[in-house]
Amino acid sequence: MAILETKKVNYYYQDGDKRRFILKDTSVKFEKGKFYTILGQSGSGKTTFLSLIAALDAPKDGEVLYKGKDIKKIGYEKYRRNDIGIIFQSYNLIPYLTAVENVLVPMAITENELPDDQKEVAYNLLDYIGIVKTKADRPVNKLSGGEQQRVAIARALATNVDIILADEPTGNLDEEMESEIVEIFKTLAHEHDKCVIVVTHSNEIAELSDETLYLRKGILNKYE
Ligand SMILES: Nc1ncnc2c1ncn2[C@@H]1O[C@H](COP(=O)(O)OP(=O)(O)OP(=O)(O)O)[C@@H](O)[C@H]1O
Numbered sequence: 001m002a003i004l005e006t007k008k009v010n011y012y013y014q015d016g017d018k019r020r021f022i023l024k025d026t027s028v029k030f031e032k033g034k035f036y037t038i039l040g041q042s043g044s045g046k047t048t049f050l051s052l053i054a055a056l057d058a059p060k061d062g063e064v065l066y067k068g069k070d071i072k073k074i075g076y077e078k079y080r081r082n083d084i085g086i087i088f089q090s091y092n093l094i095p096y097l098t099a100v101e102n103v104l105v106p107m108a109i110t111e112n113e114l115p116d117d118q119k120e121v122a123y124n125l126l127d128y129i130g131i132v133k134t135k136a137d138r139p140v141n142k143l144s145g146g147e148q149q150r151v152a153i154a155r156a157l158a159t160n161v162d163i164i165l166a167d168e169p170t171g172n173l174d175e176e177m178e179s180e181i182v183e184i185f186k187t188l189a190h191e192h193d194k195c196v197i198v199v200t201h202s203n204e205i206a207e208l209s210d211e212t213l214y215l216r217k218g219i220l221n222k223y224e
Pocket residue numbers: 013014022040041042043044045046047048049
């Protein structure tokens with residue numbers, strides 16, 4: 001069964017008395033264990049789509065289903081707190097907190113069952129993702145871009161979620177960092193059974209994913 005699904009999702013921005021449709025009857029399914037990319041020209045609505053499956057905005061009609069249940073019924077805040085991790089292009093970390101403190105933030109908010117020693121879990125996650133302890137104890141604004149994005153990935157994983165969503169996660173990184181981050185996404189999908197969905201401009205990243213969707217004129221189709 002799909003872990004995440006959109007059913008006839010419509011979204012538009014109101015422009016005076018006109019509606020400018022960004023998504024038209026979008027029905028797509030996402031599974032665990034797969035790394036997906038979403039491609040489309042600038043302004044096609046990729047971020048809008050991601051914001052709907054991240055419960056940062058609501059569709060005008062249609063449903064977003066998590067494990068078969070409408071996320072509106074689960075509650076948007078609860079869904080965000082317990083069921084997904086989000087990674088942004090600009091990392092969106094809390095700059096004056098250390099890396100490990102940033103990873104602890106969602107753990108303090110979630111209702112998911114977590115091991116007692118959360119700090120140890122956070123250090124282990126960071127270490128797994130390539131941030132050693134000395135760096136984990138540093139304020140995040142003293143880390144490089146690539147390191148900050150790793151912290152953001154560890155933070156997204158901290159609540160033990162099945163779904164990782166990312167919007168242009170390598171947009172601020174050089175090519176080498178980009179391929180390292182993409183490798184992490186692949187590993188999370190293939191070895192840790194996560195459902196990873198990444199919005200990107202990059203055909204190279206799309207080629208490395210298991211499935212690519214292409215958004216054009218409000219229609220989100222499988223890209224082959
Ligand atoms: N709050 C808003 N009100 C009106 N129009 C908006 C709003 N937010 C976004 N748009 C428009 O909707 C369209 C889709 O935007 P979106 O950011 O989803 O595209 P995108 O494919 O992610 O673009 P990019 O690749 O450049 O980030 C754009 O034309 C944008 O200007």
